[in-house]
Amino acid sequence: MAKILIVDDDPQLRKSFQKILVEEGYTLQTASTGEAGICSMEQNSPDLVIMDVRMPGINGLEAFKAMHKLDSKLPVIIMTAFGTTDTAIEAIKAGAFDYILKPFDIPEILNLIEKALQAGSFMHSKVQINASPENTSTDALVGKSQPMQEIYKSIGRVAPTDATVLIRGESGTGKELVAKAIYNHSLRSDKSFLVINCVAIPETLLESELFGYEKGAFSGAANRRIGKIERANKGTIFLDEIGDMPFSIQAKILRLLQEKSIERLGGHNPVTVDVRIIAATNRDLEKAVACGKFREDLYYRLNVVSLRLPKLNEKKDDLPVLTEYFMEKFSRKMNIPYPGITDNARDALFEYPWPGNVRELANTIQKALIFSQGCPLEKKDIIHATQEKNDKTAGKEGIDDEHFDKLFQEWVKKKITLSSCDNLFDSIMDSLAGVITREALNFTSGNRSQAAKLLGISRPTLISKIDKYKVKIKTSAY
Numbered sequence: 001m002a003k004i005l006i007v008d009d010d011p012q013l014r015k016s017f018q019k020i021l022v023e024e025g026y027t028l029q030t031a032s033t034g035e036a037g038i039c040s041m042e043q044n045s046p047d048l049v050i051m052d053v054r055m056p057g058i059n060g061l062e063a064f065k066a067m068h069k070l071d072s073k074l075p076v077i078i079m080t081a082f083g084t085t086d087t088a089i090e091a092i093k094a095g096a097f098d099y100i101l102k103p104f105d106i107p108e109i110l111n112l113i114e115k116a117l118q119a120g121s122f123m124h125s126k127v128q129i130n131a132s133p134e135n136t137s138t139d140a141l142v143g144k145s146q147p148m149q150e151i152y153k154s155i156g157r158v159a160p161t162d163a164t165v166l167i168r169g170e171s172g173t174g175k176e177l178v179a180k181a182i183y184n185h186s187l188r189s190d191k192s193f194l195v196i197n198c199v200a201i202p203e204t205l206l207e208s209e210l211f212g213y214e215k216g217a218f219s220g221a222a223n224r225r226i227g228k229i230e231r232a233n234k235g236t237i238f239l240d241e242i243g244d245m246p247f248s249i250q251a252k253i254l255r256l257l258q259e260k261s262i263e264r265l266g267g268h269n270p271v272t273v274d275v276r277i278i279a280a281t282n283r284d285l286e287k288a289v290a291c292g293k294f295r296e297d298l299y300y301r302l303n304v305v306s307l308r309l310p311k312l313n314e315k316k317d318d319l320p321v322l323t324e325y326f327m328e329k330f331s332r333k334m335n336i337p338y339p340g341i342t343d344n345a346r347d348a349l350f351e352y353p354w355p356g357n358v359r360e361l362a363n364t365i366q367k368a369l370i371f372s373q374g375c376p377l378e379k380k381d382i383i384h385a386t387q388e389k390n391d392k393t394a395g396k397e398g399i400d401d402e403h404f405d406k407l408f409q410e411w412v413k414k415k416i417t418l419s420s421c422d423n424l425f426d427s428i429m430d431s432l433a434g435v436i437t438r439e440a441l442n443f444t445s446g447n448r449s450q451a452a453k454l455l456g457i458s459r460p461t462l463i464s465k466i467d468k469y470k471v472k473i474k475t476s477a478y
Contacts, residue, residue: 001467002117003027005046007037007063008079009055017050020106021113025463034063041067041074048116049076053087061091068095072190073123075116079104092226093233095192101223114448123193127181141177142325143318147310151178158305159185164257166302167280169309172359175280178307179238188276192235194228198245207249208265217266229262229273236276242302243283243294250295253277257301277302312354312361319349322358326365327377333472334369334431340376348382370435371411434469437462441471 004026006017014030021028029044031037035057041049049067053060064076075097080087092099097116100109128140129152141148158165159182167175176195183193201209208217212227229237239245245253256262257277261270279302288294312319323341331338345368354360367385368377384407415428436455440462444450452462465471 007051034058075120145315145317172357173309213265243281344379
């Protein structure tokens with residue numbers, strides 16, 4: 001599990017963090033001074049640092065700057081008990097992930113910790129090109145077809161520049177992976193990379209999330225808050241689903257692109273910000289402009305470099321290599337031998353239209369492997385895996401309990417027939433528990449609190465299962 005370093009001179013606060021975070025499944029390290037925190041960071045390589053501002057010796061801001069020189073992508077959350085928050089804001093401008101005021105609510109700090117760990121993992125991992133599953137533990141862009149070769153060339157050409165990039169393509173084509181690859185190979189790769197989903201954040205919150213706000217800007221704005229764009233200064237912002245961005249906020253993004261400045265909510269002075277913008281959408285922006293739903297001037301500002309990702313149906317030459325990639329990947333994840341695939345199953349993959357593109361292919365292979373462990377994938381396995389989506393879409397003839405029971409019985413029989421382990425019962429139960437845990441996290445987009453609630457278990461119990469079954473939480477694949 002993730003390692004968290006707490007740096008604070010208050011022993012009671014360190015003790016409280018110890019109790020809370022260990023129960024959540026995190027590994028905890030503590031230090032009482034900034035100097036000790038820097039030494040611990042160098043020796044133990046934590047995934048996240050939570051640090052107080054006022055401490056004996058060097059203060060939290062000085063300690064953060066020293067840590068930032070050692071690892072500029074390490075997420076650091078600054079704590080302060082002082083309402084002015086000037087030092088905390090200075091730390092944010094220098095690259096800290098966020099700050100939080102003492103005293104804080106436990107759900108608030110846990111939510112912030114999850115976001116910081118996800119951001120840190122995202123920035124430290126790299127997208128590899130055409131890597132095989134056994135040679136990478138990170139995300140990869142896979143494909144050797146001509147359309148994909150053009151995408152690789154475009155990434156290589158645009159990455160070293162500061163040009164704004166608009167990535168277009170249907171859902172499941174890999175837009176976020178391409179954005180991350182551009183960042184990995186850019187001149188800003190040692191700076192922050194923040195992902196903002198313009199659909200996931202409610203419209204009423206999106207403006208303050210992006211631009212921040214001044215004290216008294218609205219009811220409840222007790223202190224100044226730095227927005228995500230200002231936090232990413234010198235780095236890169238990925239605006240996902242920008243075609244769904246509210247019209248009122250589009251003007252502020254246009255100003256950012258034109259003038260390199262923003263204004264916080266309730267503020268009157270422009271704040272200079274140096275960020276690179278990468279945007280993505282599955283919308284027809286030309287149609288949206290014609291209908292008055294997207295600003296024409298913003299469209300042209302975004303469309304400096306445009307990359308269109310091919311649909312899976314447009315690069316079917318990549319189906320064999322993608323299939324092998326996902327079979328290898330999920331076989332290793334499920335701890336089963338690579339089973340192989342029959343020609344009939346390959347034909348079924350070619351015949352299917354893949355409306356969900358590469359993401360749907362990945363999910364299909366994973367589902368097929370669950371019900372065909374140890375045996376080569378057959379045509380019926382592919383049909384079963386794709387039929388579930390079709391049935392849900394059609395709203396009829398879905399997989400009922402009786403049908404599922406038969407599929408499950410077939411899987412158990414194959415396990416019993418092919419297994420040679422002594423503790424077969426525990427092995428089968430562990431396989432099921434691992435799949436259930438992973439799918440609950442997938443369904444909730446990695447939100448552990450929601451996944452625990454969905455499964456009817458406590459959050460600490462879920463954390464222990466994530467650790468036991470080595471379940472990896474990621475923001476997205478394709």
